[in-house]
Amino acid sequence: MxxxxxxxxxxxxxGGGAFGWGLALAAERAxxxxxxxxxxxxxxxxxxxRLVGELAELAAAELVFFAVPSPHMPALAAExxxxxxxxxxxxxxxxxxxxxxxxxxxxxxxxxxPCRRVGALAGPLVAKALVEGAPGGGIVASRFPExxxxxxxxxxxxxxxxxxxxxxxxxxxxxTGVGLLAMAVGxxxxxxxxxxxxxxxxxxxxxxxxxxxxxxxxxxxxxTGLAGxxxxxxxxxxxxxxxxxxxxxxxxxxxxxxxxRQLGAYVExxxxxxxxxxxxxxxxxxxxxISLCADVFEGKVDSGQALAGLxxxxxxxx
Amino acid sequence: xxxxxxxxxxxxxFLGPTPRPDDPQIFRFNSERGPIINDVVRRxxxxxxxxxxxLLYVLNEAANAEVRRLASQDDLEASDALGxxxxxxKRLGKMxxxxxVQELRRIAGDMAEDIAGNFDPRVYGLATKIVPGVLTAIMKxxxxxxxxxxxxxxxxxxxxxxxxxxKLRRLARVGTLVLMPTHSSNLDSVALGYAxxxxxxxxxxxxxxxxLFSNPLISFFMHxxxxxxxxxxxxxxxxxxxxxxxxxxxxxxxxxxxFFPGGTRARSGMVERRLKLxxxxxxxxxxxxxxxxxxxxxxxxxxxxLNYALVLEAETLIDDHLKxxxxxxxxxxxxxxxxxxxxxxxxxxxxxxxxxxxxxxxxPLDPFCNPVDDEGRSIAxxxxxxxxxxxxxxxxxxxxxxxxxxxxxxxLGEAIARVYQRETVIMWTQLVAHVLYRxxxxxxxxxxxxxxxxxxxQIDMPRAQLEAEVGAARDKLREISAAxxxxxxxxxxxxxxxxxxxQALKAWSGYHTKVIASEDGPNIMIGDPNLLLFxxxxxxxxxxxxxxxxxxxxxxxxxxxGGGA
Numbered sequence: 001m002x003x004x005x006x007x008x009x010x011x012x013x014x015g016g017g018a019f020g021w022g023l024a025l026a027a028e029r030a031x032x033x034x035x036x037x038x039x040x041x042x043x044x045x046x047x048x049x050r051l052v053g054e055l056a057e058l059a060a061a062e063l064v065f066f067a068v069p070s071p072h073m074p075a076l077a078a079e080x081x082x083x084x085x086x087x088x089x090x091x092x093x094x095x096x097x098x099x100x101x102x103x104x105x106x107x108x109x110x111x112x113x114p115c116r117r118v119g120a121l122a123g124p125l126v127a128k129a130l131v132e133g134a135p136g137g138g139i140v141a142s143r144f145p146e147x148x149x150x151x152x153x154x155x156x157x158x159x160x161x162x163x164x165x166x167x168x169x170x171x172x173x174x175x176t177g178v179g180l181l182a183m184a185v186g187x188x189x190x191x192x193x194x195x196x197x198x199x200x201x202x203x204x205x206x207x208x209x210x211x212x213x214x215x216x217x218x219x220x221x222x223x224t225g226l227a228g229x230x231x232x233x234x235x236x237x238x239x240x241x242x243x244x245x246x247x248x249x250x251x252x253x254x255x256x257x258x259x260x261r262q263l264g265a266y267v268e269x270x271x272x273x274x275x276x277x278x279x280x281x282x283x284x285x286x287x288x289x290i291s292l293c294a295d296v297f298e299g300k301v302d303s304g305q306a307l308a309g310l311x312x313x314x315x316x317x318x
Numbered sequence: 319x320x321x322x323x324x325x326x327x328x329x330x331x332f333l334g335p336t337p338r339p340d341d342p343q344i345f346r347f348n349s350e351r352g353p354i355i356n357d358v359v360r361r362x363x364x365x366x367x368x369x370x371x372x373l374l375y376v377l378n379e380a381a382n383a384e385v386r387r388l389a390s391q392d393d394l395e396a397s398d399a400l401g402x403x404x405x406x407x408k409r410l411g412k413m414x415x416x417x418x419v420q421e422l423r424r425i426a427g428d429m430a431e432d433i434a435g436n437f438d439p440r441v442y443g444l445a446t447k448i449v450p451g452v453l454t455a456i457m458k459x460x461x462x463x464x465x466x467x468x469x470x471x472x473x474x475x476x477x478x479x480x481x482x483x484x485k486l487r488r489l490a491r492v493g494t495l496v497l498m499p500t501h502s503s504n505l506d507s508v509a510l511g512y513a514x515x516x517x518x519x520x521x522x523x524x525x526x527x528x529x530l531f532s533n534p535l536i537s538f539f540m541h542x543x544x545x546x547x548x549x550x551x552x553x554x555x556x557x558x559x560x561x562x563x564x565x566x567x568x569x570x571x572x573x574x575x576x577f578f579p580g581g582t583r584a585r586s587g588m589v590e591r592r593l594k595l596x597x598x599x600x601x602x603x604x605x606x607x608x609x610x611x612x613x614x615x616x617x618x619x620x621x622x623x624l625n626y627a628l629v630l631e632a633e634t635l636i637d638d639h640l641k642x643x644x645x646x647x648x649x650x651x652x653x654x655x656x657x658x659x660x661x662x663x664x665x666x667x668x669x670x671x672x673x674x675x676x677x678x679x680x681x682p683l684d685p686f687c688n689p690v691d692d693e694g695r696s697i698a699x700x701x702x703x704x705x706x707x708x709x710x711x712x713x714x715x716x717x718x719x720x721x722x723x724x725x726x727x728x729x730l731g732e733a734i735a736r737v738y739q740r741e742t743v744i745m746w747t748q749l750v751a752h753v754l755y756r757x758x759x760x761x762x763x764x765x766x767x768x769x770x771x772x773x774x775x776q777i778d779m780p781r782a783q784l785e786a787e788v789g790a791a792r793d794k795l796r797e798i799s800a801a802x803x804x805x806x807x808x809x810x811x812x813x814x815x816x817x818x819x820x821q822a823l824k825a826w827s828g829y830h831t832k833v834i835a836s837e838d839g840p841n842i843m844i845g846d847p848n849l850l851l852f853x854x855x856x857x858x859x860x861x862x863x864x865x866x867x868x869x870x871x872x873x874x875x876x877x878x879x880g881g882g883a
Binding site for chain 2: 081082085086111112113142143145146166284
């Protein structure tokens, strides 16, 4: 394509879920024209948010957000990738990882498209705040300052603070960890555990994530920052994210079939926990809490066994 | 004056031949040398014009770093330069900005002069004729007259070249090659230079440690074959900037280049897993700079692995590694490669072995990690060509952006490190060393690395068991190789396990001063665990995959050691 034809103020969004719409409306509010592609559009476009029928049309924007669940990312990236070149910036908001080697989704974007300037948007950003323009913050991770600047420009408004980091793998893995830990927090609340137990669970869980994340190439401080602890704090304070609701439903014994629109978050959390647990088993990394989460989400152990498992572990140095 | 060593000898320029149009760019280097140095200085100075604070800082930093270094060097040569730098430190504060710019220009000019190489086609012609002869003469003196007439078969047998060579020849004509080999020996540049010559690939320019220039004869050849001098002792930021600018400009101008992205020889014997790229990163910048001024010459990065059945400096390297001294002894100038006798013995040993060195080129990549096709077009994951220029464009305009290029360079380093793993050729000595080392670990579960490395001549292995485990490990390597995980070297591809063991014992005996392993009745006795560790380290990434159920625990220990120390 002719890159010169790309208007600087066009932003593209793949995925018309709650978060995709949040990004689109935030970008619209920042004065950009938005192109959105959705498999099943759930609402009408607006004055400056145009729904497009073909993925290829998104190539007219320089910055493309991916706001789809991780299982759909590889195929969509490959399809859209046919229309992109090295001039496009791709940023995803997913909390998932793929494959046995815990590939992050920026790695998927790099291998399925010709794009290299990729990044991830993480931290305690929730769709509702994006839609309403409520005060909030997040973090954009990319090795490319141009990508960081483009995301901040796309979403800039006085109430939204977007920090930046070049630790892409760390931010993605932290975000994945927060996704599954938020589900665990919801579950723990659902079975009536108190603040102290929640705190132990959240802290130990984040330490496990950080250990594995660092082994994968991330930096410890990313896990203690907005993409890790910062995001988890918002979940513990109950910011209404879907993972919390899924956790509560699991605790209540709701059959999976009745999870409805929250099924996506369930699948993401379960898959992440399973993959990390399997990776830890294979490599000898220490991740007992995440392994327990995988068993609980899968229904292999009930809440009583989970609590016993959590509390019977040998206590060592932190 | 900024000068440490007198200039290497050059032949008079007016007697030189005129390059032909289809000669590689390097044949024109001598006429471009002056303009290149001028351009390097201009670009470096430009960086500081209009930034008085930055300018003062870089001069201060350079002067103080040099004073520190030269004061500790403490010889006649140093004392001369030391005075100049000390006077500069005193004067800097009082100078006008114009005077400081002048000073910067002078210092950068001296540095660039010191770095810049030379290329003399006559020396190249001479080298192509005599180097194989000299090496052959060392290896088999009696066969020289015959070989001069019939080609240097001895040397051809010794060095095997693999990879997409025809494609590289073609790409060398349409773009600039940046070769990026693994680094395990000071012989690497010689082996690679010979491989390029034999395969009719163009000569390359490369940065060589200044210590290698201390021998006048080696210096004469290196200097006149396009090598530029890198003085690793100089810490000044300005020197690094001049060096990077020089390297970048050479690639911009289409000079095929060579970098060892691991930086220094791999002390542990492992294939480099984390690459910082350093100077090689200038290939990305060179591409962007060309694009920004409308020159669309592509740059191709060519990963290569250099694989030896026997490593000249193995003993020094592994000792240095185990002492944890790798960093402090960045420059080792007293190893085997500096001892003529050891080099002679090494080649004398090699002549008994066939295919003891494998130079394997990997598939070339563009600066953005895309594979390229035979015509040099970058190929996207969809299989369609993608315009490499698009990667250096923002809002449709090609720009030079160091922060962006640093991002690309990091990714390229990771991609090349992955290619290294796949393109590593496992040599028979390495596999036998691995099985013996695994035995050592298996038999000493209570010991840590350092305890184990002290066990000379205490652990043995029944030969029949060694052969069985070598055979089983080779079969597993075959599977890994079929899946594209690694390459199987000569001997391992075709020979039976007993023969592989024999060949390894033969290769080890007679060159290294320490016995690695020896026959002891029906057993093989482990002699020097350090050298064994060095040779087996190439197999660390595959240790667990090669293990039998009985040796799984030992293999896991080896994998967890990640090369030891």
